[in-house]
Amino acid sequence: MTDFFEVHERDGAARIGELRLAEPIPTPALVDREDVAPPTGAVDGLVHHLLRDAGSLWSTEREDPTGNDASLTILPHRGLPAGTPEEVGEAFATEYPDVDFPSAAVISPDTAADHGTDAYVLSGTPGLVGHARAFVERVIEVREAIPPDTALYLSGVATPVNLGLLVYAGVDLVDPTRAVVKGTQGKYLTSEGESFPSDRTELPCPCPACATPVSEFDRADCVEHNVRALAAEVATVRERVRKGRLRDYLEGQVRHDPWLTAALRCFDGEYAYLEARAPIVRNTEMLATTEDAMRRVEIQRFADRVTSRYRSRFDAPLILVPCSARKPYSDSQSHEQFNDAIRYRGHVVSMTSPIGVVPQELEHTYPAQHYDSAVTGRWSAEEIDFVANVLSGYLERNDYSRAIAHVPPEGYREACERAEAATGLDFEYTVSDHPTTDTSLSALADALDGEPRYRKREREHRTVKAICDYQFGADAGDALFSGFEVESRIPKLRVTVGDEQVATQVAQYGVLALTLAGARRWVESEVPTRTVEIDDFVPRGSVLAPGIVDTDGEIRVGDEVIVRGPEAFGVGRAAMSGREMTESTRGIAVTVRHVEETD
Numbered sequence: 001m002t003d004f005f006e007v008h009e010r011d012g013a014a015r016i017g018e019l020r021l022a023e024p025i026p027t028p029a030l031v032d033r034e035d036v037a038p039p040t041g042a043v044d045g046l047v048h049h050l051l052r053d054a055g056s057l058w059s060t061e062r063e064d065p066t067g068n069d070a071s072l073t074i075l076p077h078r079g080l081p082a083g084t085p086e087e088v089g090e091a092f093a094t095e096y097p098d099v100d101f102p103s104a105a106v107i108s109p110d111t112a113a114d115h116g117t118d119a120y121v122l123s124g125t126p127g128l129v130g131h132a133r134a135f136v137e138r139v140i141e142v143r144e145a146i147p148p149d150t151a152l153y154l155s156g157v158a159t160p161v162n163l164g165l166l167v168y169a170g171v172d173l174v175d176p177t178r179a180v181v182k183g184t185q186g187k188y189l190t191s192e193g194e195s196f197p198s199d200r201t202e203l204p205c206p207c208p209a210c211a212t213p214v215s216e217f218d219r220a221d222c223v224e225h226n227v228r229a230l231a232a233e234v235a236t237v238r239e240r241v242r243k244g245r246l247r248d249y250l251e252g253q254v255r256h257d258p259w260l261t262a263a264l265r266c267f268d269g270e271y272a273y274l275e276a277r278a279p280i281v282r283n284t285e286m287l288a289t290t291e292d293a294m295r296r297v298e299i300q301r302f303a304d305r306v307t308s309r310y311r312s313r314f315d316a317p318l319i320l321v322p323c324s325a326r327k328p329y330s331d332s333q334s335h336e337q338f339n340d341a342i343r344y345r346g347h348v349v350s351m352t353s354p355i356g357v358v359p360q361e362l363e364h365t366y367p368a369q370h371y372d373s374a375v376t377g378r379w380s381a382e383e384i385d386f387v388a389n390v391l392s393g394y395l396e397r398n399d400y401s402r403a404i405a406h407v408p409p410e411g412y413r414e415a416c417e418r419a420e421a422a423t424g425l426d427f428e429y430t431v432s433d434h435p436t437t438d439t440s441l442s443a444l445a446d447a448l449d450g451e452p453r454y455r456k457r458e459r460e461h462r463t464v465k466a467i468c469d470y471q472f473g474a475d476a477g478d479a480l481f482s483g484f485e486v487e488s489r490i491p492k493l494r495v496t497v498g499d500e501q502v503a504t505q506v507a508q509y510g511v512l513a514l515t516l517a518g519a520r521r522w523v524e525s526e527v528p529t530r531t532v533e534i535d536d537f538v539p540r541g542s543v544l545a546p547g548i549v550d551t552d553g554e555i556r557v558g559d560e561v562i563v564r565g566p567e568a569f570g571v572g573r574a575a576m577s578g579r580e581m582t583e584s585t586r587g588i589a590v591t592v593r594h595v596e597e598t599d
């Protein structure tokens with residue numbers, strides 16, 4: 001039961017939350033104990049001094065701890081030595097009293113569970129700094145064991161250089177302890193790392209402490225600066241999470257320290273942890289400027305869906321073309337030239353690093369319409385590998401009578417040749433020098449001579465079916481709406497069955513939003529649903545977590561969900577994951593689009 005913490009926004013495992021004290025505090029936040037004096041008067045106000053310790057278990061065992069709503073009270077706990085065997089830890093596990101003020105429990109991996117508190121203080125974390133795999137495994141283990149709508153607090157860990165990674169991992173609260181200690185050792189912290197002021201020619205920071213000349217800069221100045229630098233980094237990271245852009249930032253930020261780079265790579269190996277928390281749709285740009293971008297969960301999930309859910313329904317030659325800087329691709333000049341040559345006689349699939357392959361029907365979905373990558377005209381060996389693998393997987397699932405590769409010789413061609421070798425298919429190559437030269441475009445048009453054209457209406461029908469597969473699961477395109485008609489244009493298609501509208505394509509996400517009629521067809525079809533079962537009320541606008549009885553299906557942030565209960569049937573978009581819905585006691589769970597009263 002969480003009364004005093006609420007998650008408002010999510011960016012993967014990172015969240016924007018609120019500690020609901022007498023004065024609410026936005027998280028991720030820099031907090032400290034009330035009885036620890038601020039290191040210098042000048043940094044007062046940067047750190048929320050809100051933690052208070054209710055004392056040791058031994059002295060207050062028989063009494064209920066006291067607290068108030070102005071601070072987060074750390075409940076009495078036993079400190080067991082590190083390395084205590086698990087069964088001993090369990091035998092001595094503290095039972096926490098049910099209190100009516102904001103509270104936190106101190107946990108170790110052995111005792112991490114739902115103790116009914118608003119926050120959890122993970123003990124023994126300073127020793128994990130510098131140890132990438134141990135850090136990642138410890139945080140994931142604990143985050144999975146405590147309720148999702150509670151705050152995770154790591155003490156003695158945060159510095160400006162590592163703060164982004166801590167938040168990315170799912171940490172909500174940190175304190176200035178490490179920054180203060182480093183300051184007392186004379187170490188000057190920035191988001192790039194640490195150095196001794198005496199080794200520096202200048203101090204790059206505009207804070208009051210750094211106005212002191214380097215020659216006179218003492219340890220008190222260093223402490224003050226370090227805390228300010230950490231507070232500034234907390235604000236930077238918090239804003240990144242709000243914008244859904246923490247990962248873009250982190251791919252650059254972790255480069256300043258090898259252990260952070262290693263930790264980010266370890267997280268990329270934890271697909272289940274990150275995928276469960278990554279939104280399905282977003283309307284923010286994705287910056288893909290490092291090789292780590294290929295391993296991010298949204299890219300992996302897109303490649304997975306294209307090779308395991310999507311199926312081409314075009315009875316036309318496959319035409320592989322290069323991606324364009326402009327998104328969606330069909331708005332670019334190069335793709336307009338390709339389409340003029342193709343003239344509805346081929347199925348266009350764009351090859352791209354770091355997404356892999358994007359069938360034309362999915363070009364408006366996330367992240368195909370949203371990424372911006374560094375284009376040099378050359379792909380690295382790793383990029384060629386990745387694109388070749390996705391293309392091979394795609395070709396194993398989709399049969400074409402012919403495959404034409406209208407791609408540049410650099411990179412693309414090699415990825416194509418790998419896919420040919422892997423699948424035994426033979427591609428026809430139509431580019432001699434560059435894909436948009438007259439010679440190349442004529443060769444493409446000539447290669448399609450005699451191929452029949454398909455109609456625009458067929459293309460729109462197939463687009464709806466492809467999006468259904470991508471969004472609702474393999475074969476959903478055929479099973480969800482039989483006999484549907486399409487009105488309007490891509491990317492704002494309206495889908496009707498008889499006189500009823502069942503879905504609309506949402507231009508900024510490329511996916512479908514269902515109407516009530518569409519939701520009923522989903523329930524009646526054989527396509528597995530994602531359902532949120534609610535109590536006996538009719539939701540208006542949104543469903544809050546306490547009103548949820550159960551969920552069915554793997555629900556991710558941004559997924560279409562059915563909302564149903566004894567008195568209501570509705571459809572909307574999930575604002576939290578299915579696990580969060582059932583385990584949370586606060587927060588908006590579903591934004592309801594349409595609802596009706598039932599009996």
Ligand SMILES: [Zn+2]
Nearest residue numbers: 205207210225
């Ligand atoms: Zn400074």
